[in-house]
Amino acid sequence: MSFIEVTGLRKVYRLGQEKVYALKSINLRIEKGEICCILGTSGSGKSTLLNMLAGLEKPTRGDIIINGVNIAKLSERKLAKFRQENTGFIFQAYNLIPQLSSLENVGMPLMFKGWSRRKRDKEAKKMLEAVGLKSRMKHRPNQMSGGQQQRVGIARAFVAKPNVVFADEPTGNLDTKTTADVMELMVKMCREHNLTLILVTHDLDIAKYADRIVHLIDGDIHSDEVNKAVYDPFADKVDDKSKQPAS
Amino acid sequence: MKLFDMIIMCLRNLWRRKGRTLLTVIGVIIGCCAIIVMISLGQGMNAAMDNMLASWGDLNAITIYGNSRYMWVGDSNSNSEDRPSLDEDALEMMKNLDHVETVFPKIEVDSNYVTVTAGKNGRYRASWMEIYGVDFSALEKMGYVPEQGDYPSGDDTLHTLVFGNEAAYQFRDTKKRGQNSYTYKQMLPDGTWSEPFFDPMTESVLIYVNNMKKQNDDGTYQSGGRAYEFKMTTAAVLEQDNDWQTVYSLMIDMDLAKEIINSYNRLNNVKDAKDPEFSQIKLWVDDINNVDAVETILSDLGYNTSSMASQRKSMQGQLGVVQMVLGCLAAISLLVAAIGITNTMIMSIYERTREIGIMKVLGCFISNIRVVFLMEAGMIGLLGGAIGTVISYVISAVMNTLGSDTFANMFGIYTDGSSPISIIPLWLVLLALAFSTVIGLISGFYPANRAVKISALEAIRNE
Structure with a gap:
């Protein structure tokens, strides 16, 4: 059994009299540790698919089984519990709480799990160190650049040691240079912890970081192929070092 | 969280x-x-x-009125003949009621029955004195405080008398005429109180039973003879308090009051004379909030009750x-x-x-x-x-x-x-x-x- 199994997933919105099929019938299996990119233009249904995978939206029809649990059928409370234990989320607009320091922002998912302040601060500190923001722990989001904010967002997504991390256009608000930094960080963290990452984007440059690219067009899977030339910056760096030690 | x-x-x-x-x-x-x-x-x-x-009266107290001939206590709706009598049995029953702490029965000697005199040859005379027969041992508990003298004590208190604060002012000087024969308590210009005609603590007082057949010119009655005269000694004059009933009256022993009433009935050949009953019983209840309950029990039994608590309500x-x-x-x-x-x-x-x-x-x-x-x-x-x-x-x-x-x-x-x-x-x-x-x-x-x-x-x- 795959880590994520989606079968016959359909989502229909009603716009007045008209029915809009956001997703027609999606079947998808994603393995543990896989970095999967859902690629598509706006309106292709990619965000809808992600929202349903993350349990933010109920499907019209179909099942979503993550880690053996059919999340389409969970109650609100159990879904919240499921999110606490299994998922991390990275947003395009970072969605940090403006009144909280980055340390507090990162600690939030642990707070919802009922951890004590000291325990979660310790964990959040580790996480911020891992994303290279050790010196920004007391800063508020508006005192940081977009790239820094998104790194706080990444730290927050990974802090609770989830099984799967969802990223919705994580670099949509960032410039090219920062985009590369952030993507590299995300991929590195996933590889380190052997996490599943589901990445939604319309950007082919970003898709190249993924093991697998699912191309969505008008609510249907147009293509689903393994990325033969995975852009793995760390693998490259190891290679670079061995080949050209003094560059 | x-x-x-x-x-x-x-x-x-x-x-x-x-x-x-x-x-x-x-x-x-x-x-x-x-x-x-x-x-x-x-x-x-x-x-x-x-x-x-x-300031009008004790909030914890209930007063039960007997079958008085005065209408001011009776409610006009019910026939006072139907009321249960306030005898020793009734007193015992009230004593044993829940929440009742103290009972204070009174026997009222009709002011018409006796004449009270003091001084040499009965110079000072009170013809309409209110006299109550009480239980002397309960006086202190009832909050009566002596201004002069002390609470009656000793084995024989049958001929002991307690003066209400202004009782001595009720006596008239028979040797004087007109306004001069009366006195009343008032504040004098030097700030002291006016004195009555005699000092009740030193003068002996005589209570005699009126012989209704022998009336004097001034409307008073003559004594029924030596057998109907009671020589009294005064134990105390009470402080002014808020019991308007006792301020102007005398208190004597319960047994003496009964004896006086019986003597009067004998002397004047009153027919169908009954044993004297209590004219009034005052109950003290342990808590102001229980007054209502106790009063309800008693009024349901047919007693004529009154309390500050019912007014308060x-x-x-x-x-x-x-x-x-x-x-x-x-x-x-x-x-x-x-x-x-x-x-x-x-x-x-x-x-x-x-x-x-x-x-x-x-x-x-x-x-x-x-x-x-x-x-x-x-x-x-x-x-x-x-x-x-x-x-x-x-x-x-x-x-x-x-x-x-x-x-x-x-x-x-x-x-x-x-x-x-x-x-x-x-x-x-x-x-x-x-x-x-x-x-x-x-x-x-x-x-x-x-x-x-x-x-x-x-x-x-x-x-």
Whole structure:
């Protein structure tokens, strides 16, 4: 059994009299540790698919089984519990709480799990160190650049040691240079912890970081192929070092 | 989420929009002050009323009247013949009632039956003296305090007499004529009290039974002879107290009173003479709140009862209406404050839509979100209640010092001038705090429900 199994997933919105099929019938299996990119233009249904995978939206029809649990059928409370234990989320607009320091922002998912302040601060500190923001722990989001904010967002997504991390256009608000930094960080963290990452984007440059690219067009899977030339910056760096030690 | 984290989150949210929080809290403060002050005025009125009633008589006492021929005690509706008699059995029954602490029976010797004289050859004479037969040993317990002398004591108190404070002034000097033959108690220009014609503590006093067949020219009666004369010694003159019945009268031993009544009946050949009954029994009840219950039992048995408590009840009823009107006015202001809280909380939901959405996506239970919102609303209520209580104490103190009269007239409140017009008991403080907190929670209920219904998806939309 795959880590994520989606079968016959359909989502229909009603716009007045008209029915809009956001997703027609999606079947998808994603393995543990896989970095999967859902690629598509706006309106292709990619965000809808992600929202349903993350349990933010109920499907019209179909099942979503993550880690053996059919999340389409969970109650609100159990879904919240499921999110606490299994998922991390990275947003395009970072969605940090403006009144909280980055340390507090990162600690939030642990707070919802009922951890004590000291325990979660310790964990959040580790996480911020891992994303290279050790010196920004007391800063508020508006005192940081977009790239820094998104790194706080990444730290927050990974802090609770989830099984799967969802990223919705994580670099949509960032410039090219920062985009590369952030993507590299995300991929590195996933590889380190052997996490599943589901990445939604319309950007082919970003898709190249993924093991697998699912191309969505008008609510249907147009293509689903393994990325033969995975852009793995760390693998490259190891290679670079061995080949050209003094560059 | 830990409770501590929720409290921190709640306080942080309140602090974040402190201006608006402050305004909402002020609303609650005003409402809370209004309620506390209004109720404290009611408490003041009650206290003033109790003071007034206490000055009229003992609040814990019930008086049971016997079959007196005086109509002023009987209620005209029922035939006094139907009443159970106030005899020794009745006294025993009352003694054994629950909550009854003390009983104080009295036998009234009809002022028509006897003449009291004092001085040489009976120079000073009181023809219409009220005489009560009592239990001397209970005098102290009943609150009678001797001004001169001491409580009657010893084995033989049958011929002992206790003077009411102004009883000696009831005697007339038979050697004088017109106005000079009377005296009364008054304050003299030098600040002392006027003296009666004789000093009851030194002069011996004689009580004789009237022979109704031998009338003097002045309308008084002659003695029935030596066998009907009782030579008395005075043990005490009582202090002035609030028992108007005994101020002008004499108290003698219960047994002597019975003997006098029997003697009178014998001397004047009264037909169908019955054994003397108690003219009145006074009961003391352990607690003012039990007076009503005891009185109900007795009046159900057919006794003619009266107590300050029953008067208190009817007065409380009238005051209750005034208090209710005041309370309602105050409640309106708290209602407005409650709407203010709801309004503030709804506003804050609109501002925090995104934040709530993020919390949901990150795995926050909706019950936690609800609790945080309710806490914020409750905190506004509690804060308003606490500050309101402090301010109420200030207002209350100001009203009490600035003079009762001004405010009493302003609000049309009854006051006796001596007790404070505004009283804030501890229970009122606790009630106000609890009430304003509950009001806050109730006001926060609807906004909290709206908050948990916010869709996580809507909240985190990218635009």
